[in-house]
Amino acid sequence: MPYSKEQLKNNEYxxxxxxxxxxEQISLYARQDLDSAASGSNTAANPNVRxxxxxFLSIPDAEELGSTQGTIVVKNEVSIPSENTDLFKNTQINExxxxxxxxxxxxxxxxxxxxxxxxxxxxxxxxxxxxxIYETSQTYIDTDDDEIKKLKERLQNEIDRLVTIxxxxxxxxxxxxEEEAQDxxxxxxxxxxILYGQTTxxxxxxxxxxxxxxxxxxxxxxxxxxxxxxxxxxxxxxxxDKIRVKSTFYGYGRKKNKKIxxxxxxxxxxxxxxxxxxxxxxxxxxxxxxxxQFSKHxxxxxxxxxxxxxxxxxxxxxxxxxxxxIRCKITDASGEKLSEVVSFDSRHVRARK
Numbered sequence: 001m002p003y004s005k006e007q008l009k010n011n012e013y014x015x016x017x018x019x020x021x022x023x024e025q026i027s028l029y030a031r032q033d034l035d036s037a038a039s040g041s042n043t044a045a046n047p048n049v050r051x052x053x054x055x056f057l058s059i060p061d062a063e064e065l066g067s068t069q070g071t072i073v074v075k076n077e078v079s080i081p082s083e084n085t086d087l088f089k090n091t092q093i094n095e096x097x098x099x100x101x102x103x104x105x106x107x108x109x110x111x112x113x114x115x116x117x118x119x120x121x122x123x124x125x126x127x128x129x130x131x132x133i134y135e136t137s138q139t140y141i142d143t144d145d146d147e148i149k150k151l152k153e154r155l156q157n158e159i160d161r162l163v164t165i166x167x168x169x170x171x172x173x174x175x176x177x178e179e180e181a182q183d184x185x186x187x188x189x190x191x192x193x194i195l196y197g198q199t200t201x202x203x204x205x206x207x208x209x210x211x212x213x214x215x216x217x218x219x220x221x222x223x224x225x226x227x228x229x230x231x232x233x234x235x236x237x238x239x240x241d242k243i244r245v246k247s248t249f250y251g252y253g254r255k256k257n258k259k260i261x262x263x264x265x266x267x268x269x270x271x272x273x274x275x276x277x278x279x280x281x282x283x284x285x286x287x288x289x290x291x292x293q294f295s296k297h298x299x300x301x302x303x304x305x306x307x308x309x310x311x312x313x314x315x316x317x318x319x320x321x322x323x324x325x326i327r328c329k330i331t332d333a334s335g336e337k338l339s340e341v342v343s344f345d346s347r348h349v350r351a352r353k
Contacts, residue, residue: 197224246344
């Protein structure tokens with residue numbers, strides 16, 4: 001059979017159960033109150049906690065409740081919110097806990113704060129002053145004030161000048177970076193050309209640039225100074241394959257008859273050499289090393305400074321070069337080299353037709 005209300009009120013065990021429930025409820029409210037304060041809620045308002053059903057309860061402070069030997073007494077009453085709860089509930093979150101907040105004011109918020117602080121702001125000063133606000137604001141206001149126009153023009157001119165300086169600086173930096181990159185590329189080209197050192201000489205920097213900065217290869221450089229074919233000769237019109245050539249004259253003739261006799265009148269020698277664009281040729285006497293242009297028969301020699309030399313052996317009765325040993329000297333920017341020795345001479349055969 002159930003207990004009546006009067007019986008429960010006079011039951012000591014029941015009263016202890018009720019008291020324990022109340023203490024647990026107060027402890028819950030206290031914890032929620034601390035959580036609410038830590039979350040960044042407005043401390044000027046009464047702490048709010050919700051029931052499981054969503055209603056807000058206002059929890060009085062401990063000193064309002066009174067205490068007896070550390071015990072908080074709470075009236076055993078429950079207030080049911082009215083139907084107009086939405087009229088007094090604040091459903092907007094204005095602030096959250098943030099140990100490092102970064103807040104950007106709106107224009108409206110700025111002027112609200114300005115109204116609060118304007119009497120505390122100094123009148124004069126480089127920055128935190130009414131003077132700074134005034135002078136800065138003038139540049140954003142359309143006005144007929146000549147001074148303001150001049151100020152705007154000066155500011156714009158200064159901005160344009162700084163922009164121009166920056167653009168020029170960027171161009172200089174880009175040019176320097178491009179030049180450094182080209183220097184590095186040329187250094188690599190020179191290093192790689194060592195692989196072809198037996199046959200090819202690297203271009204100079206100017207020549208390399210003029211040829212669109214080629215990569216290293218046997219064909220991307222000047223030929224190393226050398227003879228591609230040693231000098232060989234023969235009578236004019238014949239295959240040039242001899243290192244010694246004789247000019248032979250035939251028949252009798254009276255001394256007063258100075259006509260050219262039938263025989264081998266011209267001897268030709270030719271050489272092929274490789275080198276840079278400054279390559280030159282010079283035929284020299286083997287014994288003295290002197291150029292053939294100083295020979296006593298120089299008037300009968302053509303092509304002394306060419307790769308092909310032609311010697312007029314004259315006639316049987318006229319003066320002509322005798323036995324000679326010659327060689328070709330080639331020269332370019334890297335130095336000079338001498339060819340093998342070749343020779344020519346003349347002989348007479350007395351014969352009648």
